[in-house]
Each structure stands twice: as C-alpha cells, then as structure tokens.
Amino acid sequence: MLKKMLLLSSQVLLRENSEFIICPAFIEISGIHITKVKKHTLKSYQEHKEKEKKNTDHEIHDFGDRLISPSFVNCHTHIAMCFFRAILSNRCQTKNLVEDLFFKAESHLTASDVHAFARMGAYENILNGNALIWDHYYHGNSVAQACLETGISAVISPTLQDLSGPGVELCEHSFQETLAISENSQYSNAGIFSAFGPHATDSVSENLWARIRQAALAHNLPIHSHVAQSYEEVKRIYSRYKLTPIGFLHKLKIFDENINSLLVHGIYLNKSDFKKIDAQNCALVFCPFSQMIFQFPANILEWEKHDTQWFIGTDCVASNDSMNVQKELRFVGGFPSLNNTFCKYTNILNKKFGKENNLFIKNRMRTKILEDKFSNTNFLLKKVLNGPGNFHPRFQAGSIENNTLANITVWETNHPCFWPPSDLLRSLSMGDTTGAIHNMCINGTWHGKNGEFTQSILESHKYKESLKEANERLRLLIKKI
Structure with missing residues (x-):
C-alpha cells in the first residue's frame, strides 16, 4: 500500500x-x-x-x-487548438473568426491529430500553473487520453453540433463519448470527468438541446456551451425564434435547477437575460483577451451589477495566444477603468472645465470604487480557484x-x-x-x-515524444488546409 x-x-x-x-x-x-x-x-x-x-x-x-x-482552474479551454498558432496570419480578413477560420481548419482534423495537439495544450496549462481545465472540443476521447497521459485534471466536453460546423458528422459519436468518459473509472480515478458540450445556440437544434437536457438530468452532468458569443449567433437565433440566445435556452428549460450550466462568453446579453440565469447552478465565463480578438469584451460590470455568478478562463491560444490565467486576472482587475476611457468626459483634455468636469470627477470616483472591488485578491482568486473548481x-x-x-x-x-x-x-x-x-x-x-x-x-x-509527434502531425495538417 x-x-x-x-x-x-x-x-x-x-x-x-x-x-x-x-x-x-x-x-x-x-x-x-x-x-x-x-x-x-x-x-x-x-x-x-x-x-x-x-x-x-x-x-x-x-x-x-x-x-x-x-493550483489554478482554467474553466474554458480548447487545448488542441494550440496548432492554430501556425495558421493565423489571415485572421484580420475574417468576419467571424470561429466560422471563417476555425471551422475550415478543423474539418481536416483527425482524432489522432487532436490527441497529439491536446497533449501540447495540456503541458502548456500545467506549466502555467493550471491543474484543472474545462475543455470543449471535437474527438473528446482523444482529448481525455491526452489529459490522462500528461496527468492534468479535466472536465471533457466533446463538441456537439447538428446544424453547422465540423462536428455535425461526429455528433452522435460525441454524445456517446460524453457518457463513456463519465462512466470510465480509469478517467475518474485520474481526475478526468465529462460534461455535455453543445457548441452554441445557433449550431445545435432544438431537438438536440432537448436531448442534452434530458441526459444531463439523468446522468447528473453539467452543460458547457458557448452562448451569445457573436453577432451572427444572436441574429440567427432571433430570426428563428424572436428570442435572445439566453431566452432561447430558458424556453427549452436548460437552466433547470438540477443542471449546472457553464455559459461561455455572454458578450451579447440584455437585462432580461440576467433574470433568466440568476441562479447558483448557472455561471458565465469571461475570457477577456480571447474576446478582444474575435469580438470585444463582455460587459462584466453588468454581470456583477446583476449578481451573476461568473468565472475566468483563457479560451484557446488561437484567440489569445496563452494559457496563462494570471494575465486574464490582471485585465479583470483593471476592467472598470475601461468604462470611462473613450466617453465624452475625456473632453477635459481639451480644457473644457465646468459641469462636464464635475461629472467626470464623479464618474472617476465611481470607477475607483469598482476597481477596488474588481482588483480585490479574494474576488479575483475565487474566479480561478474554488469558484469553477x-x-x-x-x-x-x-x-x-x-x-x-x-x-x-x-x-x-x-x-x-x-x-x-x-x-x-x-x-x-x-x-x-x-x-x-x-x-x-x-x-x-x-x-x-x-x-x-x-x-x-x-x-x-514523455514531453519530447509528444513534441515530436505534434510537430509531424502539424506538418501534414498544414498541407491539407
């Protein structure tokens, strides 16, 4: 013993x-x-x-x-997407980074590619002090195997898509992978678990959402999904249902009190949305540097104003080029100062002293109060430790x-x-x-x-062999793209 x-x-x-x-x-x-x-x-x-x-x-x-x-908890990753560092030179030419670039490249991925690339992403997380990740990607069992081999704890969410995206043909397989990972004692004994991973509200049908809901209840598994992450997503859902993405999920009873829902990005939310996710079993995830690349940062001031539970993740290196959650924490600590950065009260720089100056001073004081809260060590560390943990x-x-x-x-x-x-x-x-x-x-x-x-x-x-295989698979993949 x-x-x-x-x-x-x-x-x-x-x-x-x-x-x-x-x-x-x-x-x-x-x-x-x-x-x-x-x-x-x-x-x-x-x-x-x-x-x-x-x-x-x-x-x-x-x-x-x-x-x-x-150790830190990185509660939203796509660890296999580290390979995108090699093919992001045309990023500025895309309207929608996920659909125009990610989907195109990901359609060429094999399970073995994901296995090799995910090991590299897992090592990067470990070297950045992250011992537990919540990962969301195609070929979920390959990601789980990579986590097992590198020794990192993980919640694996095999990507589920049935309307659009590279995962459509893998959908049923990914659904069954989710259950298989959850029931695999070798994985659970190594700190590896699963969650249902619907890709987004516009790439998953009503029927699949309903099936995920029933399975989440039956197997006591959380849901880990991108929600309200792009203008295109919001536009599609509204054109189909005359609802916001959050309103759509609320109608489908995804926010059942017996289901933990991890809702990533939440860039496009309105006041009514916050009322629908006002529960301990729902949490938003803020990935600040990633969001600045593919859209713009979500307004976490509103999240906090509505007492919404939220955590911090890095997303994929394709969006922010790092698995370092400390970098994300620093951004959050200074986030309230963005509130006044480009507002009309900067006219003070043009020597317009008077009522506007007084209003600027008042807003600066309000911002200082928010900064004191957002840069508080307990506030920040909870977002990457026991909160998502x-x-x-x-x-x-x-x-x-x-x-x-x-x-x-x-x-x-x-x-x-x-x-x-x-x-x-x-x-x-x-x-x-x-x-x-x-x-x-x-x-x-x-x-x-x-x-x-x-x-x-x-x-x-182990690392040298992982690096060797990842390099070779990347070389072959780039030829296909």
Whole structure:
C-alpha cells in the first residue's frame, strides 16, 4: 500500500469563511484527494513539525516557508487548438473568426491529430500553473487520453453540433463519448470527468438541446456551451425564434435547477437575460483577451451589477495566444477603468472645465470604487480557484480542503516576481509568477523536480515524444488546409 503524503509549510493558502488566508498548515494526501488539513499558528506549527516528520506512516514533503496554494482552474479551454498558432496570419480578413477560420481548419482534423495537439495544450496549462481545465472540443476521447497521459485534471466536453460546423458528422459519436468518459473509472480515478458540450445556440437544434437536457438530468452532468458569443449567433437565433440566445435556452428549460450550466462568453446579453440565469447552478465565463480578438469584451460590470455568478478562463491560444490565467486576472482587475476611457468626459483634455468636469470627477470616483472591488485578491482568486473548481457535481477542486482533488502548487517566494514577499495573495492574483513554480502536485502526483519544475518537464522523455509527434502531425495538417 502506498503511503499517504504529508505536505508541510509555514505558508499555506487556505479559505476561512469566504476569505483566503495564508498560515502554517499540514496537508495530508491519499490517492488523488486531500484527506486532512491541519491549520496551525506559527508556534504550534513549530511544536508539531518535528513530531510529524517522524511519522513513518507518511511520505513527508517539508517545503519550509515556500508558499503552498491550490493550483489554478482554467474553466474554458480548447487545448488542441494550440496548432492554430501556425495558421493565423489571415485572421484580420475574417468576419467571424470561429466560422471563417476555425471551422475550415478543423474539418481536416483527425482524432489522432487532436490527441497529439491536446497533449501540447495540456503541458502548456500545467506549466502555467493550471491543474484543472474545462475543455470543449471535437474527438473528446482523444482529448481525455491526452489529459490522462500528461496527468492534468479535466472536465471533457466533446463538441456537439447538428446544424453547422465540423462536428455535425461526429455528433452522435460525441454524445456517446460524453457518457463513456463519465462512466470510465480509469478517467475518474485520474481526475478526468465529462460534461455535455453543445457548441452554441445557433449550431445545435432544438431537438438536440432537448436531448442534452434530458441526459444531463439523468446522468447528473453539467452543460458547457458557448452562448451569445457573436453577432451572427444572436441574429440567427432571433430570426428563428424572436428570442435572445439566453431566452432561447430558458424556453427549452436548460437552466433547470438540477443542471449546472457553464455559459461561455455572454458578450451579447440584455437585462432580461440576467433574470433568466440568476441562479447558483448557472455561471458565465469571461475570457477577456480571447474576446478582444474575435469580438470585444463582455460587459462584466453588468454581470456583477446583476449578481451573476461568473468565472475566468483563457479560451484557446488561437484567440489569445496563452494559457496563462494570471494575465486574464490582471485585465479583470483593471476592467472598470475601461468604462470611462473613450466617453465624452475625456473632453477635459481639451480644457473644457465646468459641469462636464464635475461629472467626470464623479464618474472617476465611481470607477475607483469598482476597481477596488474588481482588483480585490479574494474576488479575483475565487474566479480561478474554488469558484469553477466546485462547479461540477462529481468533484471539488481549487481549494486545500478535505475531499478536494489534490491539485497543489508550491511557489518559490524568493523568486523576484514575489519580491518583496509582503502580499503573496496580491502577487498570485496580479503578478506573473509561473516562473516561480517550485513544483506541482496534480491528482496526488508530483509532476516535476523540486526547484526545476519547468525544465524537468521539458527534458522528460514523455514531453519530447509528444513534441515530436505534434510537430509531424502539424506538418501534414498544414498541407491539407
């Protein structure tokens, strides 16, 4: 029998009520789960530390004063789409990036291509501190296999389309893949689960939405879908049903209280839409840098104003060229300042002092209040930790607590990106700290060498073989496109 692991540090990021705190703690791990967390004062930690280190029932990992935190959750990805970095030179010529470019290239993909490319995307997530991803793509089992081989936790949503898109011919196969992944004990024992992945409201028929709804209820699986992400989508749904995309899903009872619905992008929402998704079982997902490429950023000020639950994801590298969620957090932290950037009150620069100046000052104060909220470390970290980590009904992640997935990052706080180490939470939410990853434990397994995390992965035989296959498959794919 394998020994349980015991992690020790004088700086562990825990939750206390709704706040994140850093304190000394012991963390016990068995299998893929955290089984016990013991919080200490600095005095009691020192008193019990040596005693615990003599416990022969545990494999001891003493990290001194290095910071231990939950690993990030990237709640919307298409990890196989990293190959698009090679073919995006004509992006500016497209009216709709998804339909005009993505669909065209994706029609040539094989399951083996997706498997090879998804491994590269999984490695990129791991090296950016993301231990759990919510992925949405074609050939779902190939994505699941890639996650299994790289060791990342995942919620796999095989793309479902029956009206338009490259997935139409794969639709029934993808539906069955969703159920098969959910029922596969090898996957669940490795922290891999599934969700239903309808592509968007305009590429999925009413009948398929109804079937997804019934299956989600029967199998206790969430729905993970793009919603109101483009002008074309909104226009099509309105022409067919005289409803918004959210109104359409509400009519179909997709927002049933027994179904968790992860609704990605939500760029085109109106006030009535917010009333329809005002529930704990619904959450919007904001992918800021991606949205700036293919449309424009959703108005998260309205999301927050209507008390809507929402999380943060990166989307695909084809849209934002990165799997780094910290970059997205920084954008969110400064988002309220965009509210006044191009408004008429910038006439103050033209020396128009008077009533407009007074109004500008008032709006600037309102913006400052919003910025204080949006840049708050607890507010931001919840969007990429326990918020999306607790959204799937089958497991919990994104926090260091009993029965959560053992997804843990150890940070080298002597790294210059943490200096001075007076506010580590701020550094995690607004910094570039992935270069300071000392090691990561994903599903109870260490993924690199202490102090050599990135290099040890890049120099591993598994990564080199994955890179070799991905390069060869990309070379052949580009010939087809």
